[in-house]
Amino acid sequence: MQAATALRGRKADRGQAAGRRRLPGHLLVVPTAVWTLAFFVIPLAAITVFSFGTENLVTFNVDFGWTASNYAAFGSALYVSSLLRSLALSLGTTAACALLGFPLAFFISRQPPRAQRVLLACVIVPFWTSFLVRTYSWVNLLQTDGPVDRLAFGITGHHLQILYSPASIAIGMTYSYLPLMVLPIYVALERISPDLYAAAADLGARPWRQFRRVVFPLARPGLIAGVIIVGVPAMGEYVIPEILGGGKTLMVGNIIVGQYLDVGDYPFGSALAVSLMVILMAMLFALRRVQPAVEAR
Amino acid sequence: MLRRGAALALTVPSAAALLEACSRSSSPSSGTGSQAGSLAGTAHMENYPDWMGTHVVPAFQKLHPGSFIKQTTNSSSSISGTVQQLKTGNFDFGLADVSTTQQAVDIGLVQPPDWSKIPNIKYVGQSFRTAYPHGIPTDYGKIGIGYRPDLVGEKITSWHDVWRLAPRFSGKIVFIDLDRDCMGSALKYLGYSGNSTVPSQLTACKNALIQIKPHLQAFLGVNYGQGLQDGSTVIAMDYDYDVALNQQKQPKIEWVFPAEGMVAYLEGWIAMKSSKVLPLVESFMNFALEPKQYADFVNTTGTAYVESAATPFIGKSISGSTILRPGKAITNVEFEHYLGSATALWTQVWDEVKAA
Numbered sequence: 195m196q197a198a199t200a201l202r203g204r205k206a207d208r209g210q211a212a213g214r215r216r217l218p219g220h221l222l223v224v225p226t227a228v229w230t231l232a233f234f235v236i237p238l239a240a241i242t243v244f245s246f247g248t249e250n251l252v253t254f255n256v257d258f259g260w261t262a263s264n265y266a267a268f269g270s271a272l273y274v275s276s277l278l279r280s281l282a283l284s285l286g287t288t289a290a291c292a293l294l295g296f297p298l299a300f301f302i303s304r305q306p307p308r309a310q311r312v313l314l315a316c317v318i319v320p321f322w323t324s325f326l327v328r329t330y331s332w333v334n335l336l337q338t339d340g341p342v343d344r345l346a347f348g349i350t351g352h353h354l355q356i357l358y359s360p361a362s363i364a365i366g367m368t369y370s371y372l373p374l375m376v377l378p379i380y381v382a383l384e385r386i387s388p389d390l391y392a393a394a395a396d397l398g399a400r401p402w403r404q405f406r407r408v409v410f411p412l413a414r415p416g417l418i419a420g421v422i423i424v425g426v427p428a429m430g431e432y433v434i435p436e437i438l439g440g441g442k443t444l445m446v447g448n449i450i451v452g453q454y455l456d457v458g459d460y461p462f463g464s465a466l467a468v469s470l471m472v473i474l475m476a477m478l479f480a481l482r483r484v485q486p487a488v489e490a491r
Numbered sequence: 492m493l494r495r496g497a498a499l500a501l502t503v504p505s506a507a508a509l510l511e512a513c514s515r516s517s518s519p520s521s522g523t524g525s526q527a528g529s530l531a532g533t534a535h536m537e538n539y540p541d542w543m544g545t546h547v548v549p550a551f552q553k554l555h556p557g558s559f560i561k562q563t564t565n566s567s568s569s570i571s572g573t574v575q576q577l578k579t580g581n582f583d584f585g586l587a588d589v590s591t592t593q594q595a596v597d598i599g600l601v602q603p604p605d606w607s608k609i610p611n612i613k614y615v616g617q618s619f620r621t622a623y624p625h626g627i628p629t630d631y632g633k634i635g636i637g638y639r640p641d642l643v644g645e646k647i648t649s650w651h652d653v654w655r656l657a658p659r660f661s662g663k664i665v666f667i668d669l670d671r672d673c674m675g676s677a678l679k680y681l682g683y684s685g686n687s688t689v690p691s692q693l694t695a696c697k698n699a700l701i702q703i704k705p706h707l708q709a710f711l712g713v714n715y716g717q718g719l720q721d722g723s724t725v726i727a728m729d730y731d732y733d734v735a736l737n738q739q740k741q742p743k744i745e746w747v748f749p750a751e752g753m754v755a756y757l758e759g760w761i762a763m764k765s766s767k768v769l770p771l772v773e774s775f776m777n778f779a780l781e782p783k784q785y786a787d788f789v790n791t792t793g794t795a796y797v798e799s800a801a802t803p804f805i806g807k808s809i810s811g812s813t814i815l816r817p818g819k820a821i822t823n824v825e826f827e828h829y830l831g832s833a834t835a836l837w838t839q840v841w842d843e844v845k846a847a
Contacts, residue, residue: 251834253598254575272839272846279846338723355662358709440709441668444845457838458571 245464254458264465273449273466277473280446283360283435284428287367288375291424292417294368295375299416300409302376303383314380317373325370329437332366333357336438358440366438367428375420382416383409418485426474446470531557532768534775536760537576537585538562544779544787551778558771570594570834583766584626584776588758590671592625593829595761601625602762608773611780619757619797622826626761627776630794633755633824634672636747637716637734638726649750650680653726654699657706664703665718666728668710670841671827673700675754676728685754685825688833697840701847710845719744731795735814746814752823 245265247258267273302313320328335342336357346354356362386409394404432447439445446466453463548560565576570591577585577600587595595601604626606612612620612627619628638647643656657664667673675685677696687693708724716733718724720741727734734746760779762772778784786804789796795815802810809815830837 251571252594252831254571254578272843276846339721436712440707441712441845442704442707442710444842448845449842452838452842455572456569457835458569458575459835 241464242468244460245468247461249459249461251457251459256461264462265469267462268466268469273446276444276446276449277470279360279443280429280431283364283367283445284425284431286364287371287428288421288425290364290368291372291375292421295372295420296379296413296417299376299379299383300413302380303386310384314377317376321373326433326437329366329370329434332362332369332438336362336365358438358442360439360443362438363435363443366434367431370434371424371428374423378419378423379413379416382413382419386412418481422478422481426478429474430470530555530771530774532771533559533561534583534766534768534771535581536560536562537565537573537582537587539586540564542586542792544784544789544791546787547779547784550784551775554778555771555774558775560775570829574598574600577763580763580765582763583768584760584762584772586629586758587626587761588756589623589826590829592623592759592761596625597829600763600765602764602766602769604762604776605773608770609777609780611777614780614782614785614798614800616797616799618821622757623759626759627780628757628759628797629779629788630759630792631755631757631797631821631826632795633731633748633753633821634667634676634728635731635734635753636726636749637719637729637737637744638747639719639722639741639743640745641743642722642725647726647747649747650676651751653728654680654703656726657703660725661706662708663718663723663725664706664727665708665711665715665724666700666703667715667730668712670837672730672754672756673710673728674837674841674844675825675827676749679749679751679753679825682751685752686828686830688830688836690836693836693840697844700844704844704847716744731814732793735809735812736793738812738814739808748823752825755821755824755826757826 243258244256246260246262247256248261248263249256298317302310302317305313334340336354337343338353338355338357340357342356343354346352356365390408390412391404394408399407430447430450432445432451435443435445435448450463450466450470453459453466457463543562548562551560552558563582565572570588573585573587573591574594576582577587577595578598592601604612609627615628619631622628636647636650636653640646643660645656647653647656653664667676674693674696677699678685678687678692681692681695681699683689683692683696687696708718716724716727716729716737719727719734719737731746734744738744738746760776762769762776766772779788780798782798782801783804785796785798786801788794789801789805789809793809793815796805796809802816
């Protein structure tokens with residue numbers, strides 16, 4: 195009995211000690227939690243509350259009458275078409291980033307460690323330059339008689355006239371988001387043991403079959419992470435369309451910014467922002483449901 | 492949307508946050524017409540970046556020791572953005588166009604000017620004073636046409652010519668990416684007021700812009716007429732100051748006062764009712780209107796100006812420009828007014844044009 199009590203006592207002591215050891219670990223979460231609460235949860239709640247209000251556009255006084263009229267307006271053809279345009283450009287950008295990013299990440303992951311570090315730095319270095327400077331540089335690259343146009347003219351004899359078109363927006367977005375696709379794919383590929391390549395080869399798998407049966411399935415989580423990291427912000431992108439679209443392509447992000455900064459209609463802008471967020475969340479949930487089935491194949 | 496603010500926000504990201512500029516360089520003072528005295532305190536001004544004569548603030552502060560003018564640039568210079576900034580009560584006075592001013596007046600933010608404290612208002616042309624009654628007018632910008640006659644091959648005299656020539660010069664025409672200026676010009680093309688709030692006229696305006704849109708290279712928010720220099724643009728809906736600037740680099744560029752007329756923004760400084768340093772604000776306004784000080788503002792910014800009396804002190808490249816000099820240049824000009832509740836309709840029409 196005494197032994198049992200002593201054992202329980204020791205277990206309890208160990209439990210308390212473990213609790214004391216765990217406490218600092220829990221505390222580590224506090225800064226992030228506070229940050230997220232202050233700069234994500236509360237603003238998100240505020241935006242949601244605003245989206246049900248109405249605003250006097252002369253005085254900018256908001257009346258929280260809890261109306262859904264702002265959401266009803268989102269159903270108009272103007273906003274639906276802009277949303278679809280954003281969706282198409284986002285999907286196109288994500289697909290282009292995946293198609294370009296996967297081979298690049300694969301190539302990097304197959305290099306010796308020192309070369310990998312250099313190549314990864316090359317991928318990341320553009321991030322050290324201002325996003326706006328990088329985006330504006332595409333204006334010079336894509337403009338008539340610019341380097342890209344001259345190259346195309348030399349090959350085809352025709353000018354490209356690509357600047358200020360949806361194509362130039364897609365190019366700019368793909369360029370800007372590509373590193374965000376490369377890095378998670380690289381991380382997934384880098385974790386694949388070289389033994390697996392050797393084993394696949396020993397079992398008679400040719401390179402393409404190795405890629406299809408070994409590399410791609412194991413890299414899929416990285417690819418899915420890349421799709422999310424690229425696809426979500428691309429959907430709400432508004433700076434690149436403004437600069438490279440020549441103001442001729444209206445995206446849902448531009449409408450939201452316009453409502454906030456130009457019109458000052460915070461409730462309607464908030465309703466647009468919340469609607470976009472709900473659509474994105476629905477897509478992410480759908481992706482999450484599909485993901486296990488895809489990975490099981 | 493914004494005018495000069497757009498250039499700042501897009502090209503200097505750090506300046507998109509609040510930018511405080513308080514020049515401290517020494518400069519010669521000009522005491523003409525201003526009384527030196529005790530005006531100690533700090534007046535906070537909402538202003539565009541660098542939209543102030545280089546020497547004006549230092550000269551005033553030297554004249555009135557203990558007085559400070561602090562300028563702050565908001566990240567947005569849109570009407571709503573500016574009005575909301577002024578509504579915060581953080582500013583004693585601010586730069587605002589006619590539309591912004593009228594909205595601020597409607598909300599009760601603006602202190603009516605005491606002209607006895609600002610006698611230098613006499614230097615400002617009467618047409619500008621009439622159009623800008625709630626403060627001191629400082630500058631204006633006409634929206635007309637800049638083009639390259641050598642490349643177009645014929646003389647352009649009207650908005651009608653722009654629409655007519657668009658298919659021939661498809662992809663080489665740019666319009667301004669600002670609803671008030673672009674739609675206002677399209678309304679002029681159609682023979683309507685540039686401040687129209689009539690739905691049928693706005694629908695016609697939308698159709699006219701959608702008609703020409705396939706031929707536009709872009710709606711530009713910055714560097715509107717830069718392409719005129721190298722010929723990548725042959726026709727541009729453009730601001731007078733921008734054409735004048737580009738003309739210095741490419742003399743083949745010509746400015747057109749469209750036959751149908753044109754819209755123009757008119758800007759000035761308004762004092763806030765909430766200001767605790769109104770005497771300082773009024774004194775600074777009066778000081779800034781002295782011809783020499785005002786000329787410094789014009790020489791710094793390169794804007795079209797509202798004081799003929801300042802002409803002798805203004806650089807020849809500006810005062811000699813028929814585009815920027817007041818006088819005949821403002822005949823056939825309609826200043827943009829506050830649209831009131833029709834602002835939302837304008838925004839919707841503009842979005843429909845952009846989405847088409």
